[in-house]
Amino acid sequence: MTSPDGLLTSYPVVSGAVVAATAAVCTVSLAVSRAAPAASRTRGPIERLLGLALVATLAVSAATSLGSVWTSGAMHGWPLLIHVAVGGALTGVLAAFGVLGAILQRTTPTRPLCRVTFLALVVSGFLAAASMLVCTFPILGTSWMERMADLHRYAGLGLVASAALHLAASRNG
Amino acid sequence: MSHARLVLLAALAAATCVAPGVRSQENYKRTDSGRTHAHHLELVDAAGRKFDPTADGAPPFSSYQTCKTCHDIGAIEHGWHFNAAAGGDAGRPGEPWILTDERTGTQVPLSYRGWPGTRQPSEFGLDAVAFLAEFGRQLPGGSTSYTGATRGEGRFRVTGDLDIDCMICHSADRSWSHERWAKTTATQDFAWASAAAMGLAKVEGSVRGLPDDFDKDAEGAASKLPKVTYDRSRIGPDGKVFFDVVRRPTNASCMTCHTRQQVGEGSTPRWLHDQDVHIRAGMDCVDCHRNGLEHHTVRGYEGEQHPAGDAVASLSCRGCHLDQTDGHGGITARGGRLGAPEPQHEGLPPIHLDKLSCTACHAGTAPDAMARAVQTSMSHGLGIPSQTRSADDLPYLVEPTLRRNADGVIEPIRSVWPAFWGYRSGDAITPIPTDDAFKTLRRTMRVRTQLRPDLSRRAPKPDELERALAADRREVPEAEWTDAEREAVRAEVLASVEAEFREGMAKALQAFQKDAPDGATAVYLSGGRAHTLAADGTTVESRVDPAAAAYSWPLGHDVRPARQAIGANGCTECHAADASFVHGTFAARGPMPDAAPESTTMLASMGLDPTLVGTWEQSFGGRSAFKVIGVAALAILALVILLQVTVGVDTLLRGLRRGGGGTA
Numbered sequence: 041m042t043s044p045d046g047l048l049t050s051y052p053v054v055s056g057a058v059v060a061a062t063a064a065v066c067t068v069s070l071a072v073s074r075a076a077p078a079a080s081r082t083r084g085p086i087e088r089l090l091g092l093a094l095v096a097t098l099a100v101s102a103a104t105s106l107g108s109v110w111t112s113g114a115m116h117g118w119p120l121l122i123h124v125a126v127g128g129a130l131t132g133v134l135a136a137f138g139v140l141g142a143i144l145q146r147t148t149p150t151r152p153l154c155r156v157t158f159l160a161l162v163v164s165g166f167l168a169a170a171s172m173l174v175c176t177f178p179i180l181g182t183s184w185m186e187r188m189a190d191l192h193r194y195a196g197l198g199l200v201a202s203a204a205l206h207l208a209a210s211r212n213g
Numbered sequence: 214m215s216h217a218r219l220v221l222l223a224a225l226a227a228a229t230c231v232a233p234g235v236r237s238q239e240n241y242k243r244t245d246s247g248r249t250h251a252h253h254l255e256l257v258d259a260a261g262r263k264f265d266p267t268a269d270g271a272p273p274f275s276s277y278q279t280c281k282t283c284h285d286i287g288a289i290e291h292g293w294h295f296n297a298a299a300g301g302d303a304g305r306p307g308e309p310w311i312l313t314d315e316r317t318g319t320q321v322p323l324s325y326r327g328w329p330g331t332r333q334p335s336e337f338g339l340d341a342v343a344f345l346a347e348f349g350r351q352l353p354g355g356s357t358s359y360t361g362a363t364r365g366e367g368r369f370r371v372t373g374d375l376d377i378d379c380m381i382c383h384s385a386d387r388s389w390s391h392e393r394w395a396k397t398t399a400t401q402d403f404a405w406a407s408a409a410a411m412g413l414a415k416v417e418g419s420v421r422g423l424p425d426d427f428d429k430d431a432e433g434a435a436s437k438l439p440k441v442t443y444d445r446s447r448i449g450p451d452g453k454v455f456f457d458v459v460r461r462p463t464n465a466s467c468m469t470c471h472t473r474q475q476v477g478e479g480s481t482p483r484w485l486h487d488q489d490v491h492i493r494a495g496m497d498c499v500d501c502h503r504n505g506l507e508h509h510t511v512r513g514y515e516g517e518q519h520p521a522g523d524a525v526a527s528l529s530c531r532g533c534h535l536d537q538t539d540g541h542g543g544i545t546a547r548g549g550r551l552g553a554p555e556p557q558h559e560g561l562p563p564i565h566l567d568k569l570s571c572t573a574c575h576a577g578t579a580p581d582a583m584a585r586a587v588q589t590s591m592s593h594g595l596g597i598p599s600q601t602r603s604a605d606d607l608p609y610l611v612e613p614t615l616r617r618n619a620d621g622v623i624e625p626i627r628s629v630w631p632a633f634w635g636y637r638s639g640d641a642i643t644p645i646p647t648d649d650a651f652k653t654l655r656r657t658m659r660v661r662t663q664l665r666p667d668l669s670r671r672a673p674k675p676d677e678l679e680r681a682l683a684a685d686r687r688e689v690p691e692a693e694w695t696d697a698e699r700e701a702v703r704a705e706v707l708a709s710v711e712a713e714f715r716e717g718m719a720k721a722l723q724a725f726q727k728d729a730p731d732g733a734t735a736v737y738l739s740g741g742r743a744h745t746l747a748a749d750g751t752t753v754e755s756r757v758d759p760a761a762a763a764y765s766w767p768l769g770h771d772v773r774p775a776r777q778a779i780g781a782n783g784c785t786e787c788h789a790a791d792a793s794f795v796h797g798t799f800a801a802r803g804p805m806p807d808a809a810p811e812s813t814t815m816l817a818s819m820g821l822d823p824t825l826v827g828t829w830e831q832s833f834g835g836r837s838a839f840k841v842i843g844v845a846a847l848a849i850l851a852l853v854i855l856l857q858v859t860v861g862v863d864t865l866l867r868g869l870r871r872g873g874g875g876t877a
Contacts, residue, residue, distance in 0.1 A: 114567075115564075116564065116568070117822070117825060118822075118825060120564075121825060121828060121829060121832070124832070125832065128839055128842075128843065131842075131843055131846045131847070132842060132846050134846065134850060135845075135846035135847075135849040135850050135853075138849065138850050138853035138854075139849060139853060141853070142853045142856050142857060145857075145860075146860075155857070155861065158857070159854070159857045159858070159861065162850055162853050162854050162857065163854055165850060166847060166850040166851060166854060169843065169846065169847055169850070170847050173840065173843045173844065173847060175560070175562060176560070176836070176839075176840055176843075177560060177840075178559040178560030179559060179560065180559060180560075181555075181556075181557035181558060181559055182535075182556065182557065182558045182561070182563055182566065183555075185558075185561075185562065185563050186563050189563060
């Protein structure tokens with residue numbers, strides 16, 4: 041079994057495109073929301089704190105991974121160490137954010153777009169975390185671990201995109 | 214002219230163009246069979262003449278010329294084992310020849326290949342004949358192609374050429390004698406070496422004492438040359454001799470020059486030492502280190518460029534055990550040759566396979582707190598019987614140490630620190646030939662056979678015992694000392710011996726300085742340092758010097774099985790504060806006694822960031838808790854996803870039902 045190397049080699053380009061597209065969509069969304077502000081619900085301190093933690097851990101994880109990939113083609117050294125540590129924290133934050141989000145969606149009216157971006161956020165987060173956590177156990181061989189790393193890369197990219205879109209969608213009510 | 218004739222003429226012209234190549238191949242006999250040909254051969258002398266070995270005054274047979282009758286030796290002698298002087302791509306730096314001289318405390322890596330860190334034999338006054346006499350013991354011949362000497366010129370007119378002896382590698386039985394080969398090459402009886410080593414003839418006498426201008430053809434000269442008496446029982450009724458030849462050299466043949474053993478304190482006894490896992494699995498050295506007729510033996514490292522342009526990637530560790538890909542998912546060479554299993558490396562993040570060579574975890578002596586001393590055939594003449602060989606013999610080789618190679622990959626290496634006397638001029642150090650150096654050392658340091666003091670014969674003096682042992686322990690017999698006491702005494706003795714040595718060395722350096730070329734400074738390199746006279750002119754100052762830096766070469770064997778590999782027992786085998794792989798040390802070792810040798814950690818040798826490594830190690834302390842929390846978080850996320858999907862599907866179904874009710 042071999043690693044689908046093509047996924048790895050195309051990652052810098054794909055990730056660049058996804059990040060650019062996400063930024064564009066979010067920018068347009070924010071511009072629209074400023075032009076026609078919608079009545080947004082009040083967020084509690086826990087929700088704010090978790091949102092902040094999510095953004096912070098995700099930003100550090102994305103910066104260490106995408107920064108390394110775009111500059112040197114691979115992660116190693118300090119960026120890798122920071123990515124692993126902050127990635128662990130991100131998993132915990134994501135779980136709490138997921139529980140809170142699920143409760144809020146049951147108790148307060150939520151737009152369908154927010155529901156979709158929220159689901160994308162937790163699914164991609166689950167895949168990103170699970171694909172690496174499974175590699176910490178002596179279960180998978182090199183080939184499967186390489187596939188898991190590919191899955192992690194793309195799920196992580198999905199997590200960044202879905203988190204950005206979810207925050208933008210949430211801001212719009 | 215008809216069209217058919219034109220075609221015929223063109224074909225003839227084309228055939229004429231390729232004819233030389235075709236003819237050259239047809240000159241040599243081939244069986245093209247899987248069965249080894251029975252080699253009943255007429256003996257041929259060095260001049261290429263067939264002769265009757267039963268006749269009086271029969272010459273020594275030449276393996277080179279005898280085999281040349283049917284084999285393209287001209288092509289063979291360009292092979293890896295014979296082509297050191299050929300120039301071109303010398304490949305990855307490998308094991309050098311190490312000039313060793315106990316009288317002068319010399320251990321210098323030499324090579325004709327120009328590997329960085331090695332020196333040319335001529336720098337130490339070794340011409341081709343002297344080189345072959347020194348190292349012919351472990352050289353399969355090739356005086357011209359290996360040393361660049363001209364065939365039959367100079368002293369070779371007396372000694373004969375040390376031609377390639379095919380039987381060193383291709384002998385099927387155990388009759389080829391390494392000991393006889395070593396003895397005859399050491400006495401410069403090159404032309405007689407094959408006959409003696411094969412046991413085909415008794416060789417009496419030597420050319421060693423004959424002058425360079427000795428005329429072999431002069432009247433009475435033959436009586437001064439070695440006398441060759443062939444074993445008639447080995448000569449057939451047709452005058453031919455049976456050569457028990459194998460196409461594929463046996464492992465034992467390779468071990469003639471490629472044996473390695475641990476020596477010294479803590480070394481594994483030979484009988485407890487496992488061989489390379491591949492050999493134990495029934496493989497032969499030549500299964501991987503293979504070659505064609507041209508004898509470009511595959512060395513087996515990653516990135517090796519075969520001189521013949523053949524694809525040899527799948528004969529490296531990685532190439533054989535893993536598929537080679539083109540970076541886009543395409544397989545360029547399939548692994549699994551000879552049944553090589555695909556390594557699973559369960560739980561080992563793949564980044565390790567990018568950062569480490571296979572050998573880093575699988576080959577050589579497993580890293581210990583301190584790198585160990587080893588001896589090799591090429592360096593210590595293993596294979597030649599000796600009653601005096603000891604673990605303390607020069608040269609001092611140390612393994613395993615780890616370094617980051619030019620590709621940024623960490624690999625295990627074996628190292629030797631050059632030691633010799635010379636003159637420094639700027640950054641360059643010109644060696645003093647050992648015989649010249651010895652004359653001065655004999656006079657100034659009273660050296661007779663060995664420069665380095667023999668610590669095993671040095672009893673501790675009362676003042677040393679006084680410094681090393683507590684007052685109530687000084688009268689205690691040595692056998693009752695504790696390990697700490699023994700070490701303390703050893704350290705005191707070593708410090709005293711070093712101080713005495715430095716006094717003598719100052720006198721020697723003063724004497725060398727008198728003969729120094731203008732602007733040059735006398736220097737002795739040893740243990741990674743350059744030792745020169747201090748400004749006062751009477752003491753010695755020592756400093757780390759690039760010229761004294763270790764020459765190191767990657768090691769590939771013995772390969773340990775997966776369960777014996779570093780890291781097989783978990784991450785903390787390397788990622789821990791007490792892991793030898795990272796925190797083991799190795800000390801520069803030279804002939805000069807050194808109470809505080811230059812010591813380096815593997816960490817520094819690998820060029821790793823100690824803070825980063827330390828932080829990683831600390832992170833492994835909480836790895837179990839990290840996993841538990843991670844699994845719990847994932848379980849929560851899974852429940853959230855399940856809930857969201859359930860709610861979403863429920864909402865969708867309700868919407869569909871509502872929509873369906875509307876249209877009904």
